[in-house]
Amino acid sequence: MGTEATARLELKSITKRFPGVLANDQVSFSVQPGEIHALLGENGAGKSTLVKMIYGIMQPDGGEIRWNGERIVVAHPKAARKLGIGMVFQHFSLFEAMTVLENIALGMDAKIPARELEARIKEVMTQYGLKLEPHRIVSTLSVGERQRIEIVRALLLNPKLLIMDEPTSVLTPQEVEQLFVVLRQLASEGCSILYISHKLHEIKALCHTATILRGGKLVDTCNPSVETSRSMAEKMIGGNLKTIEKAEGRTVGREKLIVNRLNMPARSHFGVSLKDITFTVREGEIFGIAGVAGNGQNALLLALSGETLTDDPGAITVDGAQLGRLTAKQRRLAGVSSVPEERNGHAAVPEFTLADNSVLTARDRLGMVKGGLIDHKAARTYAGEVISTFAVKALGPGSTAGSLSGGNLQKYIMGREIMQNPAVLVVSQPTWGVDAGAAAAIHQALVDLAAAGSAIVVISQDLDELLSLCDTLAVINEGRLSPSMKVADADIEEIGLLMGGVHGDPAATANLHPEPVHAHQA
Amino acid sequence: MRIKLEKRPEPSTLMAFATPIASVLLTMAIGVVVFDALGIKGEKAVIDIFLTPLLSSYKWQDVAVKAAPLIIIALGLSVGNRAQVWNIGAEGQYVIGALAAAGVGIAAGGAGGGIIITLMILAGILGGTFWAVFPAFLKTRLNVNEILTSLMLTYVALQVLGYLVGGPWKDPNGRNFPATAPLHADQTLPILFPGTTVHLGVAIALVLPFVFWLIMSRSVFGFQIRVVGSAPDAARHGGFDAKQTIWLSLLIGGAMAGLAGALEFAGALKAINLGFPSGYGFTAIIVSFLGRLNPIGCLIAGIVLAVTYVGGQVAQTTVHIPNSTAGIFQAMMLFFILASDILIRYRVRFVGSPKLAPMPAAGE
Numbered sequence: 001m002g003t004e005a006t007a008r009l010e011l012k013s014i015t016k017r018f019p020g021v022l023a024n025d026q027v028s029f030s031v032q033p034g035e036i037h038a039l040l041g042e043n044g045a046g047k048s049t050l051v052k053m054i055y056g057i058m059q060p061d062g063g064e065i066r067w068n069g070e071r072i073v074v075a076h077p078k079a080a081r082k083l084g085i086g087m088v089f090q091h092f093s094l095f096e097a098m099t100v101l102e103n104i105a106l107g108m109d110a111k112i113p114a115r116e117l118e119a120r121i122k123e124v125m126t127q128y129g130l131k132l133e134p135h136r137i138v139s140t141l142s143v144g145e146r147q148r149i150e151i152v153r154a155l156l157l158n159p160k161l162l163i164m165d166e167p168t169s170v171l172t173p174q175e176v177e178q179l180f181v182v183l184r185q186l187a188s189e190g191c192s193i194l195y196i197s198h199k200l201h202e203i204k205a206l207c208h209t210a211t212i213l214r215g216g217k218l219v220d221t222c223n224p225s226v227e228t229s230r231s232m233a234e235k236m237i238g239g240n241l242k243t244i245e246k247a248e249g250r251t252v253g254r255e256k257l258i259v260n261r262l263n264m265p266a267r268s269h270f271g272v273s274l275k276d277i278t279f280t281v282r283e284g285e286i287f288g289i290a291g292v293a294g295n296g297q298n299a300l301l302l303a304l305s306g307e308t309l310t311d312d313p314g315a316i317t318v319d320g321a322q323l324g325r326l327t328a329k330q331r332r333l334a335g336v337s338s339v340p341e342e343r344n345g346h347a348a349v350p351e352f353t354l355a356d357n358s359v360l361t362a363r364d365r366l367g368m369v370k371g372g373l374i375d376h377k378a379a380r381t382y383a384g385e386v387i388s389t390f391a392v393k394a395l396g397p398g399s400t401a402g403s404l405s406g407g408n409l410q411k412y413i414m415g416r417e418i419m420q421n422p423a424v425l426v427v428s429q430p431t432w433g434v435d436a437g438a439a440a441a442i443h444q445a446l447v448d449l450a451a452a453g454s455a456i457v458v459i460s461q462d463l464d465e466l467l468s469l470c471d472t473l474a475v476i477n478e479g480r481l482s483p484s485m486k487v488a489d490a491d492i493e494e495i496g497l498l499m500g501g502v503h504g505d506p507a508a509t510a511n512l513h514p515e516p517v518h519a520h521q522a
Numbered sequence: 523m524r525i526k527l528e529k530r531p532e533p534s535t536l537m538a539f540a541t542p543i544a545s546v547l548l549t550m551a552i553g554v555v556v557f558d559a560l561g562i563k564g565e566k567a568v569i570d571i572f573l574t575p576l577l578s579s580y581k582w583q584d585v586a587v588k589a590a591p592l593i594i595i596a597l598g599l600s601v602g603n604r605a606q607v608w609n610i611g612a613e614g615q616y617v618i619g620a621l622a623a624a625g626v627g628i629a630a631g632g633a634g635g636g637i638i639i640t641l642m643i644l645a646g647i648l649g650g651t652f653w654a655v656f657p658a659f660l661k662t663r664l665n666v667n668e669i670l671t672s673l674m675l676t677y678v679a680l681q682v683l684g685y686l687v688g689g690p691w692k693d694p695n696g697r698n699f700p701a702t703a704p705l706h707a708d709q710t711l712p713i714l715f716p717g718t719t720v721h722l723g724v725a726i727a728l729v730l731p732f733v734f735w736l737i738m739s740r741s742v743f744g745f746q747i748r749v750v751g752s753a754p755d756a757a758r759h760g761g762f763d764a765k766q767t768i769w770l771s772l773l774i775g776g777a778m779a780g781l782a783g784a785l786e787f788a789g790a791l792k793a794i795n796l797g798f799p800s801g802y803g804f805t806a807i808i809v810s811f812l813g814r815l816n817p818i819g820c821l822i823a824g825i826v827l828a829v830t831y832v833g834g835q836v837a838q839t840t841v842h843i844p845n846s847t848a849g850i851f852q853a854m855m856l857f858f859i860l861a862s863d864i865l866i867r868y869r870v871r872f873v874g875s876p877k878l879a880p881m882p883a884a885g886e
Contacts, residue, residue, distance in 0.1 A: 019528060307758045329761030338759075346755040351533060352748075359745060360760040373740045403531050 598778025611672025613803025619780025622649025650780015
């Protein structure tokens with residue numbers, strides 16, 4: 001080891017194989033005490049597999065893990081926590097109907113009396129400035145607050161290494177800043193942090209070291225403060241990053257899609273109702289809708305696509321034609337196409353072939369039905385065109401949608417809608433879970449479609465995506481849409497506050513539950 | 523060593539064909555073991571039930587006549603099952619279809635011929651359809667589970683049957699037995715091969731699978747049924763109406779069961795008594811799954827199940843086991859086919875237990 005201090009965590013030639021894919025191929029790197037170490041890579045690069053092995057969820061097929069210089073086998077997550085490894089997952093495992101305290105108690109390996117636990121939680125919260133009311137019911141909390149529960153849960157174990165899996169994907173800019181303060185304080189106290197992300201500016205702002213993975217292999221370990229976002233992105237995708245080409249001096253045409261006081265009751269108990277949604281999209285305009293997940297984005301997409309109908313026919317008009325009462329099929333014929341967030345089972349049928357999936361949404365506009373019978377040849381031809389135009393990696397129109405990777409299926413679905421030349425295209429999370437190369441291709445296709453005169457609505461949680469792609473922007477929060485603003489003169493602080501909405505204001509939420517529930521005092 | 527299920531990248535076509543065959547073979551093997559254990563010659567029983575009906579040509583007509591209603595009902599049920607709409611009440615729809623056909627025959631009095639026979643068949647289709655209206659209405663309007671309503675309506679249908687054959691439609695010359703008068707000779711379905719019992723219904727059961735195959739694989743309607751069954755959200759996204767799908771798939775199931783009832787009545791039994799409901803409507807559920815919800819598959823599976831019916835009667839006389847033994851074999855087949863379904867999407871792997879290296883006394 002020489003003069004170098006013993007690494008907190010050291011991976012040597014870690015290899016993990018899944019059927020048909022090498023998820024990690026001889027990955028070696030080390031994390032020092034107090035270091036914030038970024039693990040950077042596209043979807044499918046092997047980041048999650050790697051941390052799952054560190055946290056004991058999976059076992060490596062080869063290589064070794066060293067902890068403070070000693071070779072270890074992490075048999076299960078409980079063993080990892082015993083060593084001092086904590087993990088905050090991207091998807092929280094919380095019981096909605098229980099309090100913060102109950103949720104934390106359930107997640108502890110050791111049984112601690114409720115009162116003692118509450119005291120320790122308070123201690124951790126004051127130490128790191130994490131605001132959380134232990135007796136609030138989880139279902140009333142914002143996503144940022146829920147993440148804080150997971151962080152507190154991890155911190156109660158005094159971790160020596162904290163693994164954070166894409167922690168900022170659901171946070172507002174202000175919440176991200178608060179999180180970074182906590183992480184920096186933790187690191188200064190000697191806790192190592194393994195920070196998984198693909199958001200390059202965050203890594204530049206936060207991390208001391210970045211390890212970049214591509215296709216399961218380690219590409220580089222570098223210092224993010226001397227790298228540029230672009231250089232790291234190119235290492236991540238292994239090629240030159242294409243920038244979106246927007247025609248200079250683009251002008252938008254006349255008003256195309258007008259949504260006027262669109263109201264929609266919630267579809268289920270936990271659903272979000274839409275309240276007086278109003279916005280206008282012009283020909284050639286890309287209109288972005290920002291917001292934290294679960295604020296009515298899905299309801300809005302369903303209302304625009306015609307999967308749910310409004311009572312007011314005039315709430316949605318395209319070129320003056322009232323669409324509010326038209327079904328999804330009729331709206332497609334009227335030129336409104338849509339791409340929902342969920343690819344498998346909503347935008348596409350996983351067990352169907354790509355050709356059959358083109359029949360799903362293109363059959364009427366492209367005349368694939370003759371006399372009640374499907375023209376399978378036309379469907380195959382169209383699917384083949386989409387595959388070649390959008391460079392979809394698939395064996396052919398006969399491949400099932402479920403056999404494609406997430407990014408490729410998304411390219412196919414976007415292509416399937418875009419090549420029908422819709423007058424209005426509504427897409428939700430167009431690049432969610434899609435690698436940078438495919439995301440660039442999808443963005444370019446949207447820009448080109450707008451240039452051809454279509455009106456486009458992009459619903460996304462990724463604010464960076466909206467800022468680079470859109471002409472106009474509005475923020476959705478609890479089913480209400482903010483007034484539109486030009487992206488060119490948008491203020492990121494203001495957008496962040498709008499995204500936080502009432503959640504950002506503790507005084508407002510406190511009034512919702514004046515009586516904390518004391519379930520423990522029995 | 524432990525067994526691990528691993529998801530296949532694509533559903534296995536080989537398994538889709540292999541598992542129904544394996545299910546039948548497994549049923550036969552288990553049958554041998556079970557009957558031997560019960561002190562009955564298991565091998566002989568299984569051969570009589572599964573092979574004798576196929577090997578002796580004089581049993582073929584029995585197989586054909588029994589297969590016809592099974593195939594026709596299963597075709598209709600497969601449409602519903604594809605769309606994840608579970609019609610368990612085909613037996614009741616079958617009975618009502620037969621009663622409707624009988625009603626036309628009685629109303630026609632002594633008249634017969636092609637027109638009357640056609641009307642009887644149409645009445646059967648309408649009767650079965652009518653009986654499926656109730657579950658469809660309750661499901662789409664009030665979200666009442668169609669499994670319960672369709673099954674319960676079967677027992678209502680049996681009461682209707684009991685009332686009619688014991689009351690208004692009772693044969694005046696029938697020595698007071700609860701049964702309708704036998705059909706006039708020119709009201710019965712034509713026999714395809716003179717000297718046999720193979721009636722027109724058998725031909726219909728041979729042609730319909732190909733019609734259904736065409737509809738399910740080529741038409742927009744078939745596409746709609748498949749999408750709704752595989753991914754309801756995608757169906758909504760594609761502009762298909764879920765309620766319309768429930769209505770159509772239940773009504774088609776009822777129509778086919780009613781058709782089968784009318785054909786069985788006018789072709790094979792020629793009178794309706796309390797023993798008319800023989801469980802075809804329930805056995806057809808097995809046919810539907812053994813045939814992988816595929817119309818051509820239903821044709822083959824219908825023949826297999828008909829063989830067990832005929833074979834059950836053979837075994838009754840040769841090895842003296844109850845006729846209901848066939849039911850046990852049919853149930854076993856359904857059990858194995860449903861259990862083996864998982865092999866289409868998953869493969870079984872035998873993996874060694876992970877090497878548990880000792881954990882060093884690290885940490886605390």
